[in-house]
Amino acid sequence: MPLALLRCAFRRRPLRRLMPPTPTRKKHYDVVIIGGGGHGLACAYYLAKNHGIRNVAVLDKSWLAGGNTARNTTIIRSNYLTAEAVRFYGESMRLYQNLSSELDINLLYSxxxxxxxxxxxxxxxxxxxxxxxxxxxxxxxxxxxxxxxxxxxxxxxxxxxxxxxxxxxxxxxxGAIARHDAVAWGYAIRAAEMGVSVFSHTEVTEVLQAGGKAVGVRLADGSEIGAGTVMQAVAGQSSQVAAMAGFKVPIxxxxxxxxxxxxxxxxxxxxxxxxxxxxxxxxxxxxxxxxxxxxxxxxxxxxxxxxxxxxxxxxxxxxxxxxxxxxxxxxxxxxxxxxTADFSPVMGKTPLDNYYIDAGWGTWGFKATPVCGVTMAETVATGQPPALITPYAMSRFDNLSLVGEKGAAAVGH
Missing domain, CATH: 3.30.9.10 (D-Amino Acid Oxidase, subunit A, domain 2)
Known part of the structure:
Protein backbone atom coordinates (compact mmCIF):
# COMPACT_ATOMS: atom_id res chain seq x y z
CA MET A 1 0.00 0.00 0.00
CA PRO A 2 1.40 3.45 -0.89
CA LEU A 3 2.65 5.43 2.10
CA ALA A 4 0.54 8.44 1.07
CA LEU A 5 -2.58 6.28 1.24
CA LEU A 6 -1.67 5.07 4.73
CA ARG A 7 -1.27 8.68 5.87
CA CYS A 8 -4.78 9.46 4.63
CA ALA A 9 -6.15 6.48 6.54
CA PHE A 10 -4.82 7.70 9.89
CA ARG A 11 -5.17 11.45 9.50
CA ARG A 12 -8.44 13.31 9.26
CA ARG A 13 -8.45 15.74 6.39
CA PRO A 14 -11.30 17.98 5.26
CA LEU A 15 -12.74 17.04 1.91
CA ARG A 16 -11.45 19.21 -0.90
CA ARG A 17 -14.28 21.22 -2.44
CA LEU A 18 -13.87 21.27 -6.20
CA MET A 19 -16.63 23.75 -7.01
CA PRO A 20 -16.79 27.09 -5.21
CA PRO A 21 -19.93 27.44 -3.03
CA THR A 22 -23.11 28.15 -4.99
CA PRO A 23 -23.66 31.92 -4.91
CA THR A 24 -26.90 33.71 -4.11
CA ARG A 25 -28.92 34.11 -7.26
CA LYS A 26 -29.05 37.64 -8.65
CA LYS A 27 -32.02 39.34 -10.27
CA HIS A 28 -30.08 40.19 -13.43
CA TYR A 29 -27.10 38.82 -15.36
CA ASP A 30 -25.31 40.03 -18.43
CA VAL A 31 -25.68 36.54 -19.93
CA VAL A 32 -27.99 33.67 -18.99
CA ILE A 33 -27.10 30.26 -20.45
CA ILE A 34 -29.87 27.66 -20.45
CA GLY A 35 -28.22 24.26 -20.18
CA GLY A 36 -25.45 23.14 -17.85
CA GLY A 37 -23.85 20.53 -20.09
CA GLY A 38 -20.45 20.66 -21.72
CA HIS A 39 -21.36 23.28 -24.33
CA GLY A 40 -23.09 25.68 -21.94
CA LEU A 41 -20.31 25.44 -19.36
CA ALA A 42 -17.60 25.85 -21.99
CA CYS A 43 -19.30 28.98 -23.32
CA ALA A 44 -19.46 30.42 -19.79
CA TYR A 45 -15.78 29.65 -19.22
CA TYR A 46 -14.63 31.34 -22.43
CA LEU A 47 -16.92 34.33 -21.85
CA ALA A 48 -15.07 34.91 -18.60
CA LYS A 49 -11.59 33.99 -19.82
CA ASN A 50 -11.53 35.49 -23.33
CA HIS A 51 -13.98 38.38 -23.04
CA GLY A 52 -14.00 39.36 -19.36
CA ILE A 53 -17.77 38.77 -19.09
CA ARG A 54 -18.22 37.19 -15.67
CA ASN A 55 -21.71 38.25 -14.67
CA VAL A 56 -22.99 35.02 -16.20
CA ALA A 57 -25.53 32.46 -14.93
CA VAL A 58 -25.62 28.86 -16.16
CA LEU A 59 -28.97 27.20 -15.40
CA ASP A 60 -29.64 23.47 -15.61
CA LYS A 61 -32.88 21.75 -14.67
CA SER A 62 -31.04 18.67 -13.39
CA TRP A 63 -27.49 17.98 -12.17
CA LEU A 64 -24.64 19.50 -14.12
CA ALA A 65 -23.70 17.57 -17.26
CA GLY A 66 -26.45 15.05 -16.55
CA GLY A 67 -27.97 15.15 -20.03
CA ASN A 68 -26.28 14.09 -23.25
CA THR A 69 -22.86 15.05 -21.88
CA ALA A 70 -23.16 12.14 -19.44
CA ARG A 71 -24.56 9.81 -22.12
CA ASN A 72 -22.11 10.17 -25.00
CA THR A 73 -19.35 7.77 -25.92
CA THR A 74 -16.39 10.19 -25.74
CA ILE A 75 -14.96 9.95 -29.28
CA ILE A 76 -12.97 12.95 -30.58
CA ARG A 77 -12.06 13.26 -34.27
CA SER A 78 -11.92 15.67 -37.21
CA ASN A 79 -12.06 13.34 -40.24
CA TYR A 80 -15.26 14.79 -41.68
CA LEU A 81 -16.24 15.24 -45.30
CA THR A 82 -17.05 18.92 -45.88
CA ALA A 83 -14.46 21.67 -45.64
CA GLU A 84 -16.60 23.50 -43.08
CA ALA A 85 -16.70 20.52 -40.72
CA VAL A 86 -13.05 19.54 -41.15
CA ARG A 87 -11.93 23.04 -40.17
CA PHE A 88 -14.41 23.24 -37.30
CA TYR A 89 -13.62 19.89 -35.68
CA GLY A 90 -9.92 20.26 -36.44
CA GLU A 91 -9.86 23.37 -34.28
CA SER A 92 -11.73 21.51 -31.55
CA MET A 93 -9.14 18.71 -31.56
CA ARG A 94 -6.34 21.25 -31.21
CA LEU A 95 -8.11 22.79 -28.22
CA TYR A 96 -8.61 19.33 -26.66
CA GLN A 97 -4.90 18.52 -26.83
CA ASN A 98 -4.03 21.18 -24.24
CA LEU A 99 -7.30 21.22 -22.34
CA SER A 100 -6.17 19.12 -19.37
CA SER A 101 -3.42 21.63 -18.62
CA GLU A 102 -5.65 24.64 -19.21
CA LEU A 103 -8.41 23.39 -16.90
CA ASP A 104 -5.97 21.76 -14.44
CA ILE A 105 -7.94 18.52 -14.42
CA ASN A 106 -7.14 15.07 -15.77
CA LEU A 107 -9.46 14.59 -18.74
CA LEU A 108 -7.97 11.15 -19.52
CA TYR A 109 -7.39 12.45 -23.04
CA SER A 110 -6.01 9.48 -24.99
CA GLY A 175 -8.61 10.20 -33.19
CA ALA A 176 -8.95 10.13 -29.40
CA ILE A 177 -11.19 9.59 -26.41
CA ALA A 178 -11.55 11.61 -23.19
CA ARG A 179 -13.54 11.51 -19.97
CA HIS A 180 -16.85 13.30 -20.70
CA ASP A 181 -17.84 14.32 -17.18
CA ALA A 182 -14.31 15.56 -16.45
CA VAL A 183 -14.54 17.92 -19.44
CA ALA A 184 -17.81 19.41 -18.18
CA TRP A 185 -16.70 19.67 -14.56
CA GLY A 186 -13.37 21.16 -15.56
CA TYR A 187 -15.16 23.96 -17.39
CA ALA A 188 -17.64 24.40 -14.53
CA ILE A 189 -14.96 24.66 -11.83
CA ARG A 190 -12.77 27.13 -13.68
CA ALA A 191 -15.73 29.25 -14.78
CA ALA A 192 -17.04 29.40 -11.21
CA GLU A 193 -13.60 30.42 -9.95
CA MET A 194 -13.75 33.41 -12.31
CA GLY A 195 -17.13 34.53 -10.98
CA VAL A 196 -19.61 32.67 -13.19
CA SER A 197 -22.71 31.51 -11.27
CA VAL A 198 -23.60 27.87 -11.92
CA PHE A 199 -27.02 26.63 -10.75
CA SER A 200 -28.20 23.04 -10.99
CA HIS A 201 -31.82 21.92 -10.44
CA THR A 202 -32.98 25.30 -11.76
CA GLU A 203 -35.47 24.74 -14.55
CA VAL A 204 -36.37 27.45 -17.08
CA THR A 205 -40.04 27.42 -18.07
CA GLU A 206 -40.32 30.62 -20.12
CA VAL A 207 -38.14 33.02 -22.07
CA LEU A 208 -39.14 36.58 -21.20
CA GLN A 209 -39.41 39.03 -24.11
CA ALA A 210 -39.94 42.75 -24.57
CA GLY A 211 -39.78 44.75 -27.78
CA GLY A 212 -38.86 41.70 -29.84
CA LYS A 213 -35.87 40.91 -27.64
CA ALA A 214 -35.04 38.31 -25.00
CA VAL A 215 -34.81 40.07 -21.64
CA GLY A 216 -34.69 37.17 -19.19
CA VAL A 217 -36.16 33.85 -18.12
CA ARG A 218 -38.85 32.60 -15.75
CA LEU A 219 -38.04 29.61 -13.55
CA ALA A 220 -40.17 26.69 -12.40
CA ASP A 221 -40.60 28.28 -8.97
CA GLY A 222 -42.16 31.36 -10.59
CA SER A 223 -39.19 33.67 -10.03
CA GLU A 224 -37.62 35.67 -12.85
CA ILE A 225 -34.05 36.43 -13.85
CA GLY A 226 -33.31 39.40 -16.10
CA ALA A 227 -30.65 39.03 -18.80
CA GLY A 228 -28.86 41.17 -21.33
CA THR A 229 -28.41 38.11 -23.52
CA VAL A 230 -29.79 34.56 -23.41
CA MET A 231 -28.29 31.44 -24.99
CA GLN A 232 -29.65 27.91 -25.10
CA ALA A 233 -27.45 24.80 -25.20
CA VAL A 234 -29.84 22.00 -24.29
CA ALA A 235 -29.07 18.91 -26.33
CA GLY A 236 -32.12 16.67 -26.66
CA GLN A 237 -34.59 19.42 -25.74
CA SER A 238 -33.67 22.11 -28.25
CA SER A 239 -37.11 22.17 -29.86
CA GLN A 240 -38.98 22.62 -26.58
CA VAL A 241 -36.71 25.39 -25.30
CA ALA A 242 -36.75 27.20 -28.66
CA ALA A 243 -40.55 27.06 -28.54
CA MET A 244 -40.37 29.02 -25.26
CA ALA A 245 -38.56 31.72 -27.24
CA GLY A 246 -41.26 31.66 -29.92
CA PHE A 247 -39.55 30.01 -32.89
CA LYS A 248 -39.12 26.57 -34.43
CA VAL A 249 -35.83 24.82 -35.11
CA PRO A 250 -35.26 22.37 -38.00
CA ILE A 251 -34.54 19.50 -35.65
CA THR A 340 -30.87 18.23 -38.50
CA ALA A 341 -31.61 17.40 -42.13
CA ASP A 342 -27.98 17.91 -43.19
CA PHE A 343 -26.39 16.26 -40.10
CA SER A 344 -24.71 19.52 -39.07
CA PRO A 345 -25.34 21.74 -36.02
CA VAL A 346 -27.34 24.96 -35.67
CA MET A 347 -25.28 27.77 -34.12
CA GLY A 348 -25.52 31.53 -33.72
CA LYS A 349 -28.37 33.99 -34.04
CA THR A 350 -32.08 33.19 -33.90
CA PRO A 351 -35.25 35.05 -34.97
CA LEU A 352 -35.38 36.54 -31.45
CA ASP A 353 -32.92 39.38 -30.79
CA ASN A 354 -30.46 38.85 -27.92
CA TYR A 355 -31.16 35.10 -28.06
CA TYR A 356 -28.58 32.63 -29.36
CA ILE A 357 -28.64 28.90 -29.98
CA ASP A 358 -26.18 26.00 -29.87
CA ALA A 359 -28.11 22.92 -30.98
CA GLY A 360 -28.58 20.11 -33.51
CA TRP A 361 -25.60 18.08 -32.37
CA GLY A 362 -27.01 14.65 -33.09
CA THR A 363 -24.19 12.17 -32.48
CA TRP A 364 -21.24 14.57 -32.69
CA GLY A 365 -21.58 17.09 -29.86
CA PHE A 366 -18.93 15.95 -27.36
CA LYS A 367 -16.00 16.28 -29.75
CA ALA A 368 -17.07 19.88 -30.48
CA THR A 369 -17.27 21.02 -26.84
CA PRO A 370 -14.15 23.28 -26.72
CA VAL A 371 -14.65 24.91 -30.12
CA CYS A 372 -18.33 25.49 -29.39
CA GLY A 373 -17.39 27.21 -26.16
CA VAL A 374 -14.89 29.49 -27.90
CA THR A 375 -17.08 30.38 -30.89
CA MET A 376 -20.37 30.79 -29.01
CA ALA A 377 -18.64 32.95 -26.38
CA GLU A 378 -17.38 35.21 -29.17
CA THR A 379 -20.85 35.27 -30.73
CA VAL A 380 -22.53 36.24 -27.46
CA ALA A 381 -19.85 38.78 -26.53
CA THR A 382 -19.72 40.56 -29.90
CA GLY A 383 -23.14 39.87 -31.39
CA GLN A 384 -21.50 38.40 -34.51
CA PRO A 385 -20.64 34.73 -35.11
CA PRO A 386 -17.03 34.05 -36.16
CA ALA A 387 -16.32 32.70 -39.64
CA LEU A 388 -15.80 29.18 -38.28
CA ILE A 389 -19.51 28.80 -37.47
CA THR A 390 -21.24 31.02 -40.02
CA PRO A 391 -21.95 27.95 -42.23
CA TYR A 392 -24.06 26.57 -39.36
CA ALA A 393 -26.47 29.51 -39.13
CA MET A 394 -30.13 28.61 -38.88
CA SER A 395 -30.81 30.70 -41.99
CA ARG A 396 -29.11 28.06 -44.16
CA PHE A 397 -32.35 26.08 -44.15
CA ASP A 398 -34.15 29.05 -45.70
CA ASN A 399 -31.63 29.67 -48.47
CA LEU A 400 -30.78 25.95 -48.95
CA SER A 401 -27.08 26.39 -48.12
CA LEU A 402 -26.91 23.04 -46.33
CA VAL A 403 -23.70 21.47 -45.02
CA GLY A 404 -24.24 17.82 -45.88
CA GLU A 405 -22.39 15.60 -43.41
CA LYS A 406 -24.53 12.47 -43.33
CA GLY A 407 -21.82 10.37 -44.97
CA ALA A 408 -19.28 11.20 -42.26
CA ALA A 409 -21.46 11.81 -39.20
CA ALA A 410 -24.30 9.29 -39.24
CA VAL A 411 -22.51 6.54 -37.30
CA GLY A 412 -19.01 7.94 -36.74
CA HIS A 413 -19.73 9.71 -33.44
Missing amino acids: PRGHLTLAHTDAACRTARWRANMNRHLGEDSRFVDRRELAELCPQLNMSETVRYPIQGALYHPP TSIPLQAMVSQPLAPFLDPIIVSGSLHVYISQSARGELVMGGSVDPRPLHRSRSTLHFKESLAGDILQLFPFLGGVRLLRQWAGVADM
Missing part, protein backbone atom coordinates in the same frame (compact mmCIF):
# COMPACT_ATOMS: atom_id res chain seq x y z
CA PRO A 111 -5.07 9.55 -28.70
CA ARG A 112 -5.95 6.14 -30.11
CA GLY A 113 -6.33 6.41 -33.86
CA HIS A 114 -9.75 6.22 -35.52
CA LEU A 115 -10.53 3.57 -38.14
CA THR A 116 -13.66 3.90 -40.31
CA LEU A 117 -14.04 0.50 -41.98
CA ALA A 118 -14.95 0.22 -45.66
CA HIS A 119 -16.86 -2.93 -46.66
CA THR A 120 -17.74 -2.06 -50.27
CA ASP A 121 -16.14 -0.42 -53.30
CA ALA A 122 -18.36 2.61 -52.75
CA ALA A 123 -17.26 2.88 -49.12
CA CYS A 124 -13.62 2.71 -50.21
CA ARG A 125 -14.17 5.56 -52.67
CA THR A 126 -15.81 7.65 -49.94
CA ALA A 127 -12.94 6.88 -47.54
CA ARG A 128 -10.38 8.05 -50.12
CA TRP A 129 -12.47 11.16 -50.77
CA ARG A 130 -12.54 12.00 -47.07
CA ALA A 131 -8.82 11.31 -46.70
CA ASN A 132 -8.01 13.66 -49.58
CA MET A 133 -10.25 16.39 -48.16
CA ASN A 134 -8.70 15.98 -44.71
CA ARG A 135 -5.13 16.19 -45.98
CA HIS A 136 -5.96 19.16 -48.20
CA LEU A 137 -7.11 21.03 -45.08
CA GLY A 138 -4.19 19.95 -42.91
CA GLU A 139 -5.82 17.10 -40.99
CA ASP A 140 -4.07 13.74 -40.65
CA SER A 141 -6.06 11.02 -42.43
CA ARG A 142 -5.28 8.40 -45.06
CA PHE A 143 -6.78 5.32 -46.68
CA VAL A 144 -5.31 1.98 -45.59
CA ASP A 145 -5.70 -1.36 -47.35
CA ARG A 146 -6.45 -4.74 -45.77
CA ARG A 147 -2.80 -5.51 -45.10
CA GLU A 148 -2.06 -2.29 -43.23
CA LEU A 149 -5.41 -2.44 -41.43
CA ALA A 150 -4.57 -5.92 -40.12
CA GLU A 151 -1.32 -4.50 -38.75
CA LEU A 152 -3.05 -1.52 -37.12
CA CYS A 153 -5.72 -3.70 -35.48
CA PRO A 154 -4.81 -7.41 -35.59
CA GLN A 155 -7.85 -8.27 -33.46
CA LEU A 156 -10.25 -7.47 -36.33
CA ASN A 157 -11.89 -10.36 -38.16
CA MET A 158 -10.52 -9.98 -41.70
CA SER A 159 -12.30 -13.05 -43.06
CA GLU A 160 -13.68 -12.72 -46.59
CA THR A 161 -16.53 -15.17 -45.91
CA VAL A 162 -18.56 -12.93 -43.57
CA ARG A 163 -21.57 -10.88 -44.69
CA TYR A 164 -19.62 -7.61 -44.95
CA PRO A 165 -15.93 -8.39 -45.58
CA ILE A 166 -13.57 -5.53 -44.73
CA GLN A 167 -11.85 -4.07 -47.80
CA GLY A 168 -9.98 -1.17 -46.21
CA ALA A 169 -10.45 1.78 -43.87
CA LEU A 170 -10.08 5.50 -43.41
CA TYR A 171 -7.31 5.87 -40.82
CA HIS A 172 -7.28 9.04 -38.67
CA PRO A 173 -4.26 8.79 -36.31
CA PRO A 174 -5.24 11.76 -34.04
CA THR A 252 -35.89 16.00 -35.10
CA SER A 253 -35.15 14.39 -31.72
CA ILE A 254 -34.38 10.66 -31.79
CA PRO A 255 -33.07 8.27 -29.10
CA LEU A 256 -29.43 7.22 -29.43
CA GLN A 257 -28.40 4.11 -27.52
CA ALA A 258 -25.10 2.71 -26.32
CA MET A 259 -23.77 0.04 -23.97
CA VAL A 260 -20.55 -1.02 -22.25
CA SER A 261 -19.09 -4.41 -21.39
CA GLN A 262 -17.48 -5.65 -18.22
CA PRO A 263 -13.87 -4.42 -17.85
CA LEU A 264 -11.33 -6.43 -19.83
CA ALA A 265 -7.55 -6.41 -20.01
CA PRO A 266 -6.48 -3.77 -22.56
CA PHE A 267 -6.46 -5.22 -26.08
CA LEU A 268 -8.13 -2.65 -28.37
CA ASP A 269 -6.18 0.55 -28.93
CA PRO A 270 -7.84 2.16 -31.99
CA ILE A 271 -11.45 3.30 -32.22
CA ILE A 272 -13.31 1.12 -34.72
CA VAL A 273 -16.31 2.37 -36.75
CA SER A 274 -18.34 0.59 -39.41
CA GLY A 275 -20.96 2.51 -41.39
CA SER A 276 -22.18 -0.64 -43.15
CA LEU A 277 -22.72 -2.47 -39.87
CA HIS A 278 -23.86 0.71 -38.06
CA VAL A 279 -21.54 0.09 -35.10
CA TYR A 280 -18.57 1.62 -33.33
CA ILE A 281 -16.44 0.32 -30.49
CA SER A 282 -13.56 1.56 -28.34
CA GLN A 283 -11.99 0.48 -25.07
CA SER A 284 -12.05 2.88 -22.13
CA ALA A 285 -9.27 3.55 -19.65
CA ARG A 286 -11.10 1.23 -17.23
CA GLY A 287 -11.10 -1.61 -19.76
CA GLU A 288 -14.79 -1.44 -20.67
CA LEU A 289 -15.76 -1.83 -24.31
CA VAL A 290 -17.87 1.20 -25.23
CA MET A 291 -20.24 0.27 -28.06
CA GLY A 292 -22.95 2.05 -30.01
CA GLY A 293 -24.46 2.59 -33.42
CA SER A 294 -26.85 4.80 -35.33
CA VAL A 295 -29.89 6.57 -33.89
CA ASP A 296 -33.18 4.73 -33.43
CA PRO A 297 -35.44 4.38 -36.49
CA ARG A 298 -38.10 6.84 -35.32
CA PRO A 299 -38.35 10.14 -33.39
CA LEU A 300 -39.06 10.01 -29.66
CA HIS A 301 -38.35 12.31 -26.71
CA ARG A 302 -37.38 9.52 -24.33
CA SER A 303 -34.03 8.19 -23.17
CA ARG A 304 -35.09 4.58 -22.92
CA SER A 305 -33.04 1.60 -24.03
CA THR A 306 -34.34 -1.46 -25.89
CA LEU A 307 -33.60 -5.17 -26.13
CA HIS A 308 -33.67 -5.00 -29.94
CA PHE A 309 -30.80 -2.52 -30.01
CA LYS A 310 -28.71 -4.65 -27.68
CA GLU A 311 -29.26 -7.83 -29.67
CA SER A 312 -28.60 -6.29 -33.09
CA LEU A 313 -25.54 -4.35 -31.94
CA ALA A 314 -24.06 -7.42 -30.23
CA GLY A 315 -24.50 -9.45 -33.43
CA ASP A 316 -22.69 -6.87 -35.53
CA ILE A 317 -19.89 -6.46 -32.98
CA LEU A 318 -19.34 -10.22 -33.08
CA GLN A 319 -18.78 -10.08 -36.84
CA LEU A 320 -15.85 -7.76 -36.22
CA PHE A 321 -14.59 -9.45 -33.02
CA PRO A 322 -15.97 -13.04 -32.77
CA PHE A 323 -13.89 -13.81 -29.66
CA LEU A 324 -16.05 -11.40 -27.59
CA GLY A 325 -18.95 -13.89 -27.54
CA GLY A 326 -18.53 -14.72 -23.85
CA VAL A 327 -18.10 -11.15 -22.62
CA ARG A 328 -20.84 -9.84 -20.30
CA LEU A 329 -22.58 -6.51 -20.75
CA LEU A 330 -22.29 -4.15 -17.80
CA ARG A 331 -24.92 -1.52 -18.64
CA GLN A 332 -26.98 0.01 -21.42
CA TRP A 333 -28.38 3.53 -21.77
CA ALA A 334 -29.73 6.11 -24.21
CA GLY A 335 -29.65 9.84 -24.87
CA VAL A 336 -31.82 12.01 -27.09
CA ALA A 337 -30.08 13.21 -30.25
CA ASP A 338 -31.20 16.43 -31.97
CA MET A 339 -30.77 15.67 -35.68
